[in-house]
Amino acid sequence: MTIPQTTREYRLPKVDGFHNLTLVEAPIPKLKSNQVLVKVHAVSLQYRDLIVAKGEFPFMQKKNPVPGSDMAGEIIALGADVTGWKLGERVCSNFATDHLFGDITEETKATSLGGAIDGVLTEYKVLPAHALVRVPEHLSYEEAATLPCAALTGYSTLAGTNTLKGGDTVLVQGTGGVSIFALQLAVASGALVIVISSSDKKLEVAKKLGAHHVINYKTVPDWDAEVLKLTKGRGVDHVIEVGGPHTLLKSVNCVRYGGTIHIIGFIAGQYSQEAQVDLSRLPLLILGKAVQMRSNLIGSRTKFEEMNRLISAVKLRPVIDKLFDFENLRDAYEYQAQQQHVGKIVIKVSKD
Structure with a gap:
């Protein structure tokens, strides 16, 4: 597979509403030795995404962010020192990329996707290998994209x-x-x-x-x-x-x-x-x-792995209310804002 050099990604140059969502082309950063390049297949939306777009998020939020925190995709490139992963594996990223185990800290909270750092509403995403978890085998990319925030919050809440x-x-x-x-x-x-x-x-x-x-x-x-x-x-x-x-x-x-x-x-x-x-x-x-x-603030990567074992054991299937294409992201945000959905709203990023 040819490694792409650019990606299409959404940005929020202003934060007074999701009408500001802007699709742009950007270079893909060169991989560091501990990073992987993931082709993003699907992203799910949160209530958090609405308030980030309005500039009303009560926690840390970077300027002009790539929004979105929850994704599922496949590994298409590996940094020189990455072990334990191989090309083609289906993965999600933890919500806070450096929250690996235990309680969240100010430092790990500062690695929260789509708020403190750029998020996942992009065709390709560079991530630290330590943030990744494997997708349960019975789930599609669209189903797996619902896990990092909503599912893990529910699980960490009840398993705390x-x-x-x-x-x-x-x-x-x-x-x-x-x-x-x-x-x-x-x-x-x-x-x-x-x-x-x-x-x-x-x-x-x-x-x-x-x-x-x-x-x-x-x-x-x-x-x-x-x-x-x-x-x-x-x-x-x-x-x-x-x-x-x-x-x-x-x-x-x-x-x-x-x-x-x-x-x-x-x-x-x-x-x-x-x-x-x-x-x-x-x-x-x-x-x-x-x-x-x-x-609790979502959960650690270790909790994510623990939850996925339960999901795999009982063959739990996430509830997806509606799917939207990547190009129709504003429509997806509008649907999220209406609060008429049951379960999750998912963006299909990749066409293949």
């Missing part, structure tokens, strides 16, 4: 402190990428899962994926009371908390004594007055129930 056990009850908020993976992984681990959403159609999908109970929070606004009723007053062992301030008090109300609330998102009213919720009672409520509240 107060690790999920078979027979635990899990409340999953919503049906976006992380939420759907948390549902699938919890079911695969033998947990009982309750899902809340504003859409009966989305809840039907959740039931097909193994949710034991579903609640439409538009028709049942006191969904926390309904969760307590479903658990016979005990409350759930784990809450996958994606709403943020607007849902947090209800999450505390329906988690069991000593249970865990996993903070992984802030999508409910984040940029509206609805988000201005009085949380002054929160510390006392947490103390009164001995609730554990934790968060």
Whole structure:
């Protein structure tokens, strides 16, 4: 295979909206001895990509970035000192390329793709070999591209402190990428899962994926009371908390004594007055129930490899809502912004 010298990549020269996404041609950097060149086949989008494009990402963001954090592709060139990898292998990159094991640090966080450093919405990507994980054999490139952020966040959340056990009850908020993976992984681990959403159609999908109970929070606004009723007053062992301030008090109300609330998102009213919720009672409520509240930033490469073993063992298949061509990236962002999807939105980068 002839090694290309240039790549088409998207840039964000301004960050006041995804209308600024600009497709340009750029030279491919020369490989360092510990790097590989990956032909990108597919990329999945995140809620994070929307706020990066708006300049509202609350963490480190470089100027004029190549956006996108989650990819799957094939190795087409190897640096001189790379061992353990061969040409043609199907790979994903970890979200933070230097987060190899253990807790994230300020230094490893600074290697987060599509924010702190250039991302993966490009036809070819140079990556450090130590960031790579192998794609599970039963997955397509499009399916594998959904794993680095959404799947790994769900897995690291449930496999962290107060690790999920078979027979635990899990409340999953919503049906976006992380939420759907948390549902699938919890079911695969033998947990009982309750899902809340504003859409009966989305809840039907959740039931097909193994949710034991579903609640439409538009028709049942006191969904926390309904969760307590479903658990016979005990409350759930784990809450996958994606709403943020607007849902947090209800999450505390329906988690069991000593249970865990996993903070992984802030999508409910984040940029509206609805988000201005009085949380002054929160510390006392947490103390009164001995609730554990934790968060994690995606996960390490080691966790990624661990998760892929589970995915391979149960032949889990990611849920892809819609595919878009590379040239139609703005349409994909628009679809992501509408928040009507279930599972993941994926960009097909390579034509072959």
